[in-house]
Amino acid sequence: MAATLVRPTMDLCDAWGEALAEFGGADVHGMGMDASTVPDRASCAALVELAERFADPDAEIPADKVHADHFWIVDGDEVVGFIGLRWELNAYLAHAGGHIGYSVKPSSRRRGYAGAALRLALDQARERGIDRVMITCDDDNPGSARTIEGAGGVLGDLIDASDVGYPRLRRYWIEL
Known part of the structure; x- marks a missing residue:
């Protein structure tokens, strides 16, 4: 296993589509697009453009969004997952989203x-000058909780996030 983080690129579009298809319409945290995204070349091109725009601090983005770095978790030429680093927290992210969201496709x-990608994303956060990150996971996802705790996450609280479509969430903080 040799995970690296790669910004979305048309060069890996087919591998991205295969990874996305594995989620079968389930939430894909950290990708920058929602679960209804069709894994085709047009959607891939839109994601590449979105990732470039959101990573440009001078770019105009929707008022309800924040600038972010989107990465594909890659092993060789296989996209195994997705991770996003949001540069700041708006009201929604402070409540239920956090600075970092990630997903690994079921077969991987x-x-x-996830742990390797999270450590790499934390390095990116340090480079951006972020000194403390919040990461959330569903309370019934012990694998994700272990991943976050393994990266230094300290449980801040457990919240009911049904108001934004999620079950109970664990909110962790990692001091950088």
Whole structure:
């Protein structure tokens, strides 16, 4: 397992589509697009453009969004997951989203990809000058909780996030 973070690129579009298809319409945290995204070349091109725009501090973005770095978690030429680093928290992210969101495709789980990608994203956060990050996970996702705790996450609280479409969430903080 040799996970690296790669910004979305048309060069890996087919591998991105294969990874996205594995989620079967379920939430894909950290990708920058929602679960209804069709894994085709047009959607891939839109994601590449979105990732470039959101990573440009001078770019205009929607008022309800924040600037962010979107990465694909890659092993060789296979996209195994997605991770996003938001540069700041708006009201929604402070409540239920956090600075970092990630997903690993089902066939690549339990191989250490999430932990490796999270450590790399934390390095990116340090480079951006972020000194403390919040990461959330569903309360019934012990694998994600272990991943966050393994990266230094300290549980801040457990909240009911049904107001934004999620179950109970664990909110963790990592001091950088």
